[in-house]
Amino acid sequence: MLAAVDGFGRQGKREQTVARWGVVATGGIAARFTQDVQALDGSEVVAVASRGEASAKTFADRFGIPRAYGSWAGLFADPEVDVVYVATPHSAHRAAAGAALEAGKPVLCEKPFTLNSREAEELVALARERGLFLMEAMWTYCNPVVRRLVELVRDGAIGELRSIQADFGAEGPFAPDHRMRAPELGGGALLDLGVYPVSFAQLLLGEPARIQADAQLSPEGVDVNTGVLLGWENGAVAVLTCGLDGSSGTRATVTGTHGRIDVPEGFFSPDSFVLHRRGVDAPETVRVHSPLHGMQHEAAEVAACLAAGRTESSLVPLSGTLAVLRTLDAVRERVGVRYPQDEAR
Template structure:
């Protein structure tokens, strides 16, 4: 049954509940605690010891040794889901069923089918839901996309982007466990794919090749995406090689180069024929994961159920592309239908 959209009053902080206690949960919590109009009110883990330790580390007032306690907490306005990929569907679904708005880590789910279920549930219940694709909330990336839309480099012809970690990761590491959605694609490849689709939308063709681990996780993956309008994207991700982590967009009238760490950059350079390179910088009052948190809080205060910066239809389109890549390279998860 659809309910009225959750709206947080302007005169008090937005109260976050953090679900999970891993590295990304810690990074998000540290950033959110620096925002004047936010507070982390509660944390939940599968064990009370983990939740209590995390709460003590960050000064969080309430710690729960199960998800149910946090989801029933009336003083939690929004839930941040930071579990492994394999638990995103269940954790986010339970939060939405409990009437809580959700910011869910990327990759959003294991596959497009799970993502569609969550989007349908959120829309049916009139609840806010957003993928934690913080790159889309980054001011520099937003400015880059605006320039491209305004024709600064003409019609896009190529996009190149990479994200690779040196490794090695042990066979029992989550990045090599298909049951947890392990592999380079969902952890790292989601960034190059999301970058390309931010500028070009969902591709018309997907080709891919990969090196797989003995467990069946992708260790090194290359993707070639094609659009009927004439653009192509060459994207790579790896958990066996530390790549430059850069991005380039080339059009018929110029190109834009984004330096290492493209997904969280503060600058990029515009090159056009006959003109000096033009550098754009977007240093602001926020940093890191604060931009996505601020966008969630803006939406909640405005009574919005989707973010225009990270639209759910865009998330679904990215998940379809990731599914297509997995199909091409032969990666299977236990939950595949």
């Protein structure tokens, strides 16, 4: 059985709104975001910044962006930039997003939002002090298929939640000088990949009451292969894995007392899922029609929030971002991964 619903669930389709973006950094994730935004009606990338002018200029030429800056400050001072997208390595998220907020710019900051919960709390406090919009670029939460999954779970389609399983493994190997193995750059599987399974579990169950974890560490001291077991007061559990030494199925399963939901490969940005209801012989494949794709969903959410004068997204609330980082902090503490930035300032 195949079911299809509107791409924006019960809320219906929203009008697209104008946003002029400034992109900070010129790597692969910045390129993907720029391509998606340029294909989104009503939004455009008007500036890019890098710590080197040549890199910014090359990126601007590649995507037809009118202005390129060899410093973050230049972009943050640009009056034509409505909102900043931070796509730096996550070790620089706190500095880049903080500087943008200090300059009066709303911010969409890539995941993981920061290296630890202390840095995240600092950014949230700054945004609230300045009355500015701030959101983690957790595109999973904005994906219409995931939104429909959440609706069904909350409506009791599979009964009371009992367990969640999710994995994200990359094939590797990563050379010793790669950023994924550098503690000072927030290396390891957990922050790059594990943030997705943890965020998925907490989207459905909230912040866990109990956290257990085990990991294999690299010679540099970052996690290479990590398993996480989360527990909630209602008895629900989540079994989550991430790793840098083997490509996994990147699938998720949500099990309840009356059924389950299977999310296929690429659970963090799915185009469908399979709903198994107790007492129903045929499983139901659920797809969601949407005029948007990829990172357009999160960009549209930011534009809609800015147009409405909101400083926070209801789809990606800051409280949820902080809760996920507290869990990631606890996992790192249990497996013995520490970053230089963890030291209190």
